[in-house]
Amino acid sequence: MKTLGVILLALASTTVVAHENNDPIEKAMFITTIAPLLVVSGTTALTIYGPANMKSAKADALAFIGSDGEIRGAQFEQAVRYYHSAYGQPHMTDEQLALAIATSL
Numbered sequence: 001m002k003t004l005g006v007i008l009l010a011l012a013s014t015t016v017v018a019h020e021n022n023d024p025i026e027k028a029m030f031i032t033t034i035a036p037l038l039v040v041s042g043t044t045a046l047t048i049y050g051p052a053n054m055k056s057a058k059a060d061a062l063a064f065i066g067s068d069g070e071i072r073g074a075q076f077e078q079a080v081r082y083y084h085s086a087y088g089q090p091h092m093t094d095e096q097l098a099l100a101i102a103t104s105l
Helices: 002-018 025-047 058-067 074-086 096-103
Strands: none
Touching: 058 074, 058 096, 074 096
């Protein structure tokens, strides 16, 4: 019985994997379910993994604040570069960014 279940599952899944459907309604249903899933997944990933760069820079940001800008750790530099590439003008100063990283993450 287990073998029969595996065979039926394999036969049913090949058309799904290959996405071989000729029915326009089925195509429309596929697009209306998969497209929003991809958009939501992508934006969720950006909001979850984007700040991860900033979280790892918290210790370096605190060192930057404590030394009045003299100590610039590698993680903080990476966070500054990420911030400048990901967000448009006007940018925060490095001191403001360090304070934002230290207080919010």
